[in-house]
Amino acid sequence: xxxxxxxxxxxxxxEQELRVFADNAFEMVEHLEGQLSxxxxxxxxxxxxxxxxxxxxxIEPNLFELLKTCRRLYEETNGAFDITVGPLIKAWGFFRxxxxxxxxxxxxxxxxxxxxEHVRLDDExxxxxxxxxxxxxxxxxxxxxxxxxxVLEALRRWGVRCALVHSAQSSIGVIGKPPxxxxxxxxxxxxRNPEKALGSVVLTDSTMSTSGNWEQFFKLEGRMYxxxxxxxxxxxxxxxxxxxxxxxxxxVSDALxxxxxxxxxxxxxxxxxxxxxxxxxxxxxxxxxxxxIHSWKCILEQED
Amino acid sequence: MDSNKMDRRLFLQTTAVAATTAAITTTAIDCGKGKPExxxxxxxxxxxxxxxxPSVTPAPAATPAPAPAATPAAAQxxxxxxxxxxxxxxxxxxxxxxxxxxxxxxxxxxxxALLNLLPAALRIAGVKITAVCDILPARAQAAQKxxxxxxxxxxxxxxxxxxxxxxxxxxxxxxxxxxPMAEDAFKNGRxxxxxxxxxxxxxxxxxxxxxxxxxxxxxxxxxxxxxxPLYYFANLHYIINHQLLGKISNVHCQWNRNGTWRRxxxxxxxxxxxxxxxxxxxxxxxxxxxxxxxxGLMTELASHQLDVVNWxxxxxxxxxxxxxxxxxxxxxxxxxxxxxxxxxxxxxxxMTYESMTTNxxxxxxxxxxxxxGEKATLVMAHLSKYVGLYFIEPGVAEELWMPAAHRxxxxxxxxxxxxxxxxxxxxxxxxxxxxxxxxxNLVKIINVVNTEQAQTTMSTYEIELRGFKRAVLDQVxxxxxxxxxxxxxxxxxxxxxxxxxxxxVVMNPSYLDLxxxxxxxxxxxxxxxxxxxxxxx
Numbered sequence: 065x066x067x068x069x070x071x072x073x074x075x076x077x078x079e080q081e082l083r084v085f086a087d088n089a090f091e092m093v094e095h096l097e098g099q100l101s102x103x104x105x106x107x108x109x110x111x112x113x114x115x116x117x118x119x120x121x122x123i124e125p126n127l128f129e130l131l132k133t134c135r136r137l138y139e140e141t142n143g144a145f146d147i148t149v150g151p152l153i154k155a156w157g158f159f160r161x162x163x164x165x166x167x168x169x170x171x172x173x174x175x176x177x178x179x180x181e182h183v184r185l186d187d188e189x190x191x192x193x194x195x196x197x198x199x200x201x202x203x204x205x206x207x208x209x210x211x212x213x214x215v216l217e218a219l220r221r222w223g224v225r226c227a228l229v230h231s232a233q234s235s236i237g238v239i240g241k242p243p244x245x246x247x248x249x250x251x252x253x254x255x256r257n258p259e260k261a262l263g264s265v266v267l268t269d270s271t272m273s274t275s276g277n278w279e280q281f282f283k284l285e286g287r288m289y290x291x292x293x294x295x296x297x298x299x300x301x302x303x304x305x306x307x308x309x310x311x312x313x314x315x316v317s318d319a320l321x322x323x324x325x326x327x328x329x330x331x332x333x334x335x336x337x338x339x340x341x342x343x344x345x346x347x348x349x350x351x352x353x354x355x356x357i358h359s360w361k362c363i364l365e366q367e368d
Numbered sequence: 369m370d371s372n373k374m375d376r377r378l379f380l381q382t383t384a385v386a387a388t389t390a391a392i393t394t395t396a397i398d399c400g401k402g403k404p405e406x407x408x409x410x411x412x413x414x415x416x417x418x419x420x421x422p423s424v425t426p427a428p429a430a431t432p433a434p435a436p437a438a439t440p441a442a443a444q445x446x447x448x449x450x451x452x453x454x455x456x457x458x459x460x461x462x463x464x465x466x467x468x469x470x471x472x473x474x475x476x477x478x479x480x481a482l483l484n485l486l487p488a489a490l491r492i493a494g495v496k497i498t499a500v501c502d503i504l505p506a507r508a509q510a511a512q513k514x515x516x517x518x519x520x521x522x523x524x525x526x527x528x529x530x531x532x533x534x535x536x537x538x539x540x541x542x543x544x545x546x547x548p549m550a551e552d553a554f555k556n557g558r559x560x561x562x563x564x565x566x567x568x569x570x571x572x573x574x575x576x577x578x579x580x581x582x583x584x585x586x587x588x589x590x591x592x593x594x595x596x597p598l599y600y601f602a603n604l605h606y607i608i609n610h611q612l613l614g615k616i617s618n619v620h621c622q623w624n625r626n627g628t629w630r631r632x633x634x635x636x637x638x639x640x641x642x643x644x645x646x647x648x649x650x651x652x653x654x655x656x657x658x659x660x661x662x663x664g665l666m667t668e669l670a671s672h673q674l675d676v677v678n679w680x681x682x683x684x685x686x687x688x689x690x691x692x693x694x695x696x697x698x699x700x701x702x703x704x705x706x707x708x709x710x711x712x713x714x715x716x717x718x719m720t721y722e723s724m725t726t727n728x729x730x731x732x733x734x735x736x737x738x739x740x741g742e743k744a745t746l747v748m749a750h751l752s753k754y755v756g757l758y759f760i761e762p763g764v765a766e767e768l769w770m771p772a773a774h775r776x777x778x779x780x781x782x783x784x785x786x787x788x789x790x791x792x793x794x795x796x797x798x799x800x801x802x803x804x805x806x807x808x809n810l811v812k813i814i815n816v817v818n819t820e821q822a823q824t825t826m827s828t829y830e831i832e833l834r835g836f837k838r839a840v841l842d843q844v845x846x847x848x849x850x851x852x853x854x855x856x857x858x859x860x861x862x863x864x865x866x867x868x869x870x871x872x873v874v875m876n877p878s879y880l881d882l883x884x885x886x887x888x889x890x891x892x893x894x895x896x897x898x899x900x901x902x903x904x905x
Contacts, residue, residue: 087627
């Protein structure tokens with residue numbers, strides 16, 4: 065993840081106690097990064113990728129539940145969210161964070177190696193097995209949110225009633241209300257101008273995740289390419305500049321923020337209408353000069 | 369005879385004798401602290417596996433050890449499943465895919481077990497967790513869930529040791545309980561993997577060793593850095609085989625954090641913590657902060673690094689130590705959370721050690737061990753992205769030793785995956801004071817490129833537990849056995865004594881004599897130990 069993580073707590077108890085919460089929460093974040101990162105060779109994710117084709121990999125229950133959530137979201141989004149998309153991301157050069165145009169043959173090879181249907185999850189011994197060689201998982205689109213969820217859960221267990229935690233501002237979770245106001249007022253970023261918000265939403269006991277900023281695009285031969293790849297077409301997603309998703313779990317909102325990028329306005333709207341607990345704000349437009357804001361199931365307060 | 373020149377051979381000799389005659393004798397054998405000088409022939413014959421210390425030569429062998437029939441002691445120590453352990457072979461790690469079934473029991477379901485040991489154990493083929501024990505029901509349930517829901521839950525460790533269906537038990541409890549639990553485990557014929565530090569006092573360590581020898585069972589101590597591939601590589605290849613550092617004159621270790629080192633309170637309703645040897649509910653969770661149960665930073669963090677220093681200096685022990693300890697977090701804790709020590713090792717090597725909880729500044733990540741030799745400096749930092757770095761001294765011709773650094777280590781039949789090849793060497797000049805991410809591109813970095821996937825994804829916890837599984841199933845001596853455990857506990861416990869008494873503490877040969885009980889603070893088992901022994905039914 066390699067993302068900054070921040071915890072904001074109300075000083076409703078001695079500072080020493082809050083420091084203990086923060087210490088333990090950050091230790092947890094570090095541990096989870098060591099478990100989930102595709103860049104740390106001893107992580108569970110790397111270990112799964114290396115061994116799960118040869119034999120079932122038994123993993124700890126929370127990670128197993130996360131993989132089940134990922135599979136459920138894969139099905140609910142018709143494959144727009146897919147944690148096995150890694151080979152495609154690598155073909156486009158995004159794993160090393162340098163974009164390039166892949167050859168069609170490369171894309172075909174990569175596309176043959178993806179698909180969550182090739183990942184078998186066994187509830188019996190919470191193991192994961194790849195049914196095809198070359199499959200790999202990458203939790204980059206859901207990991208930040210998952211860590212936020214785990215930290216929220218720990219803080220609640222410790223009795224915290226007021227907190228905001230976020231990972232790189234792209235996945236945010238809140239407990240209760242801030243000391244002043246009806247809820248946590250969070251800005252929805254304008255990808256063209258990160259200093260200025262598109263508007264704001266007010267949250268209590270909820271999470272919000274955002275996808276899409278200029279750093280996640282690369283320019284080649286005059287065209288902008290998103291870093292988010294459509295697993296079905298193998299091409300970078302187009303038509304959406306940013307997505308913001310609100311939902312009860314940060315892992316889910318994080319995953320859907322990526323999925324909606326791929327799904328586009330209509331499918332995202334339909335998804336939100338079918339699912340009572342998901343709201344979203346999408347900024348659509350192929351170029352920043354022509355853009356439209358769509359929002360469902362959440363109130364986007366705009367300043368002007 | 370200089371006590372500091374005694375090496376593992378002494379103990380292994382003792383082990384063999386004790387295992388066969390039940391008489392504990394210590395014959396001091398000066399083997400020149402394990403440098404490649406030739407040890408006495410008799411010793412080699414008497415204890416074939418002890419011949420080279422692991423730091424000197426790659427330990428022998430996944431291949432069968434030479435038949436040890438040469439001496440009466442060894443001849444009687446037949447390696448049968450129930451017979452005494454023959455110290456003929458050091459099991460560093462088991463084979464990569466060893467599907468033989470192995471059942472673990474676990475005492476102590478704290479964060480070390482839940483976050484590190486159990487997940488690592490579950491990666492090992494054939495391993496099942498069949499029994500878990502904790503006095504906090506929620507912890508035991510979490511461990512059970514992690515283990516796949518089949519483990520039997522105990523709150524009484526004595527019951528687990530008595531009845532559980534297991535091939536070996538993991539002890540991951542507060543330091544002060546290691547000795548009574550291990551002793552009881554051996555009494556019940558169990559093989560023991562005990563977390564580091566080995567025990568609360570030197571006497572406790574020795575008692576554990578005596579119990580292990582009498583039982584003929586396996587004892588392994590959880591100094592997991594002994595199992596770190598890059599640590600193993602750096603020591604074997606850079607220090608021993610190619611002597612790239614030249615003569616080492618100084619060592620500095622640091623483990624600095626900025627935090628309370630305290631855990632949040634947990635529900636304790638219905639838990640009779642007094643029955644289990646705790647004075648207070650907070651002590652159950654935060655035992656690391658109270659001297660009654662722990663040595664604080666020295667036994668919970670420093671001992672990892674002190675183990676590495678002993679090891680990298682040729683399996684030596686310090687001759688003396690002075691130190692200053694203080695407590696920065698004023699929250700009722702009774703351990704030092706800010707420690708500074710100076711250790712004198714043989715041959716004029718001085719090691720400075722610092723660990724604190726109120727400032728995390730470090731050029732090499734949270735924790736590091738720095739070995740300064742006349743030709744170069746080697747920094748090992750297992751928590752950082754770059755585990756090992758070396759800095760060549762000005763005026764030392766790189767080409768003289770760069771080819772050596774590129775060479776693969778000597779083929780070691782013990783390592784089932786000899787993949788420590790092709791270290792990445794980047795060129796440049798270190799810039800002082802910058803952090804590791806910045807200097808990474810400027811200095812020489814030991815890193816491992818390897819194509820053997822399993823090796824890259826294996827945590828040290830997994831390697832050490834695989835090693836334990838193999839030691840038990842094949843009846844071979846673990847790479848980090850009780851002898852190493854005692855020797856690594858000594859600098860931690862002597863350092864504590866030096867700070868607590870505020871005086872220079874000198875290494876005494878009797879600390880290595882299993883038959884002797886000495887009267888210093890570090891060697892005296894405490895009241896707490898006695899209490900814990902009494903605790904429980």
